Amino acid sequence: MHQPLLQLLLGCLFAAAITYAAYRAGSLSRSGAWGALLEGTIIFGLGGWRWAVLLLVFFISSSALTRLNTKRKAALAAKFEKGGQRDIGQVLANGGVASLFAGLHFFFPQASWTWMAFAASLAAVNADTWSTELGVLNPSLPRLITSGKPVERGTSGGVSLFGSLAAVGGAALIALLAGLVRPVGNFWSIAGIASLGGLVGAMFDSLLGATIQAIYHCPQCDKETEKYPLHTCGTETIQVRGWRWLNNDMVNLWCAVMGAVIGIILL
Numbered sequence: 001m002h003q004p005l006l007q008l009l010l011g012c013l014f015a016a017a018i019t020y021a022a023y024r025a026g027s028l029s030r031s032g033a034w035g036a037l038l039e040g041t042i043i044f045g046l047g048g049w050r051w052a053v054l055l056l057v058f059f060i061s062s063s064a065l066t067r068l069n070t071k072r073k074a075a076l077a078a079k080f081e082k083g084g085q086r087d088i089g090q091v092l093a094n095g096g097v098a099s100l101f102a103g104l105h106f107f108f109p110q111a112s113w114t115w116m117a118f119a120a121s122l123a124a125v126n127a128d129t130w131s132t133e134l135g136v137l138n139p140s141l142p143r144l145i146t147s148g149k150p151v152e153r154g155t156s157g158g159v160s161l162f163g164s165l166a167a168v169g170g171a172a173l174i175a176l177l178a179g180l181v182r183p184v185g186n187f188w189s190i191a192g193i194a195s196l197g198g199l200v201g202a203m204f205d206s207l208l209g210a211t212i213q214a215i216y217h218c219p220q221c222d223k224e225t226e227k228y229p230l231h232t233c234g235t236e237t238i239q240v241r242g243w244r245w246l247n248n249d250m251v252n253l254w255c256a257v258m259g260a261v262i263g264i265i266l267l
Ligand SMILES: [Zn+2]
Pocket: 218, 219, 220, 221, 222, 231, 232, 233, 234, 235
């Protein structure tokens, strides 16, 4: 068998094993599992083991943080658009850009920008996930990134010290690994650029959340929410600000795109 075809087949099997475990553990919904299988096959099968390491560290660390927080967040659940199970929208928003660059690596095997964009994009979504999950532990209320006004925990665009430190940690972990297992180039330039790309991506995510992300209001609970068309209580939500098409998944996608763009520019 041709070697690329064999790697693709092995990548698909490896992705299927991990996706199945994550689905059984309740980290992925049914649709999310299909999305993860697709992304895993591309990243493991067309990228290779280096690419697999970064994806797995992102996937395992963010799923673990989400699980740890599930109980704590029960009270906040009404505010978040989705629960602990990632569906296909979330999976594609977080890993779609990374998959694209892993796929491009197959066609441009000598290029260094594919690895840089892949790493910076994963650093961005990892920073964003870590800050969302750990930011809720901040002792005081978060403040809106635009106005600095205190807002309720879980509000889109709210930032806190814990959340920001978690973003730095989440970006740095992926960035340092990207430097360690790099296919080409220099450790510090890859780690530095991916960290910066990750942080800018996560900051962009908060900025969109505070400004143009679609935010709704539940008249029954009198709460602001990302949920549409129905709130967790079953009441229809009413849009209060933002652009209708720019839901939480779109914001995460832009976070990943921003990370990749910064990675390529700085390279
Ligand atoms: Zn409600």
